Amino acid sequence: MFVAPNWHMKGFLLLMLALMLPLNAYAMDAPDSVTIDVIAQYYEPAEFDHAMHTEVAEDCSTCHHHATGTGTTDPYCLRCHSDYEELDEVSCQGCHSEDTFSAEAINRQSQQDLFHSDMIGLKGAYHQSCLGCHQEMDGPVGCEDCHAKNDEGEKLFYSGDYAPEPTENAGSGH
Amino acid sequence: MSKVSRRKFLAGSLAGGAAVMVAPAQKALAAGNFSGFPDGMGVLVDMTRCVGCRSCEAACNKEQNLPAPEQSFDDYSVFDQTFHHGTQKRRPTEGAYTVVNRYETEGSDKPTYRKIQCMHCNEPSCLTSCFVKAYTKTNEGAVIYDEHVCVGCRTCMVACPHHIPAYSYSRVIDPVVKKCIFCYETRVSKGKPPACVDICPAQVMTFGKRKDLLRIAHARIKRNPEKYQDEVFGEHTVGGSAWMYLSGAPFEELGFDTDLPTEPVISNVKGFLGMVPMVLAIWPALFTGMHLLATKNKDHGHEDSHAEEGEE
Incomplete structure (x- = not known):
């Protein structure tokens, strides 16, 4: 007796979801937030607010090139990617390698018949893509605006607890 | 008769x-002339990508066990430092094998940053000038030197067209020449990129075979001719070098000596x-x-x- 209303409720919710799906197919798959930790050796992981950026960006392809969204409008890219197709792999690391200069990556540079032989690595792709836009749209541009240094990072940069004693002759030449 | x-x-x-x-x-x-080993490695520095974070300086310091800097590596006031009455920006020293300098160029609201280190020439004049043969050009393209052989005569400092080798003036006994060695022992000899290239967040530097990098460099210029100067510094300069630069601003405005000949110094x-x-x-x-x-x-x-x- 108490079961029936529950079933009705679930059926209703499922129907609602089914109606919403076609409208929001990409947004449903896309994560709201992405933890980026490719330089976790020296920095705290960066929390990338993907949901917020989907609202700011004109289209998914602003960042995802021809992998998702409306596809590319760059005439240079269109020479090959005019037949727009949603790719199976849309995440950054799907194409941009974390091990930027692995033996495999260096070998790829030598393959003259390969068009994308000059493929930027994952860390470079993030910073090129993020910084370019942040500079234009007045987003944060300082290193630690996105990811604070951890202890190893402060040691490496001689900053924070590891900052050198100030000297009087710094910068005065010799 | x-x-x-x-x-x-x-x-x-x-x-x-x-x-x-x-x-x-x-x-x-x-x-x-010797145009480099066929599979010699190199680095292409794309200055249009550099934001002057100085991570490369910090990574070099750690990798080469260099002394602690006078100022933190995230202290950007070093870009304002000048020497010799404002005519000279920072240069590599015995305690820093690479330094980044900032240049304000005409016609651009954004500054350009230039990383300086040894260019690792194909036909190095430091090597050819050294009378004790302390220098070696390795198959991988690195120009390294043996501290134990160096007698501290400083001829290489005079010979270098890029003014790179520094001198350990701080050492009272047995001072020697100090410079970037392309992280040869710890990295490049094992096929890994040097520490500065590895840490660079914006991938300003591309590590690869020199001949591939040249192709990549010209492809970048061809794709974005309005973004780049139509020149790869280091392709021909003094016989060519393992390290090469791409620039958005004219090279002479960034402290590059564009009057250097294409012939190696030794040709004279x-x-x-x-x-x-x-x-x-x-x-x-x-x-x-x-x-x-x-x-x-x-x-x-x-x-x-x-x-x-x-x-x-």
Whole structure:
């Protein structure tokens, strides 16, 4: 007796979801937030607010090139990617390698018949893509605006607890 | 009569000897330059990507176990430092094998940052100038040096067209030359990129085979001709180098010496230096031989004349 209303409720919710799906197919798959930790050796992981950026960006392809969204409008890219197709792999690391200069990556540079032989690595792709836009749209541009240094990072940069004693002759030449 | 003809013979042979000497010297000059090992590695520095974070300086300091800096590596006031009454920006030192400088260029609201380190020339003038042979150009393209062989004469510092080698003036005993070694021992000899390239967040630097990097560099210029200067600094400069630069602003506005010749520095003296071993090896033998021949003839002349006198 108490079961029936529950079933009705679930059926209703499922129907609602089914109606919403076609409208929001990409947004449903896309994560709201992405933890980026490719330089976790020296920095705290960066929390990338993907949901917020989907609202700011004109289209998914602003960042995802021809992998998702409306596809590319760059005439240079269109020479090959005019037949727009949603790719199976849309995440950054799907194409941009974390091990930027692995033996495999260096070998790829030598393959003259390969068009994308000059493929930027994952860390470079993030910073090129993020910084370019942040500079234009007045987003944060300082290193630690996105990811604070951890202890190893402060040691490496001689900053924070590891900052050198100030000297009087710094910068005065010799 | 016989004396005059002997003098003529000697004069003629001298002239001939000189002609023989000059010919191979010219051949040595035309022998061509060393354009690097075929699979030598290199780094392409794309200055349009650099934001001046100084991570490369920090990574170099750690990798090479260099002394603690005077200021933190995230202290950007170093970009305002100038030396020699404002004519000189920062340069590599015994404690920092690479430094980044900031340049304000005309027609651009954004500054350009230029990382300086050893260019690892194909035909390094530091190597050719070193009289104790402390320098080596490795198959991987690195120009390294043996501290234990270095006598601290500083000739390489004068010879380097890029003003890179620094000197350990702080060492009281046995000061030596100090410079970037392309992280040879710890990284490049194992196929890994140098520490500065590895840490760079914006991938300003691309590590790869020099010949591939050249193709990549020209492809970037071709794709974005309005973004880049139509030149790869280091492709031809003083015989070419393993490290090469792409720039958005004119190179001369960023402290690059664009007046450097395309010929390696050693080409200026190759002809002369090619003659030295020949002078040392051939001249003693040649003149000893002439002397022996001359004196032998003289003795014969005396005997002949005696015989002639006797006959008469």
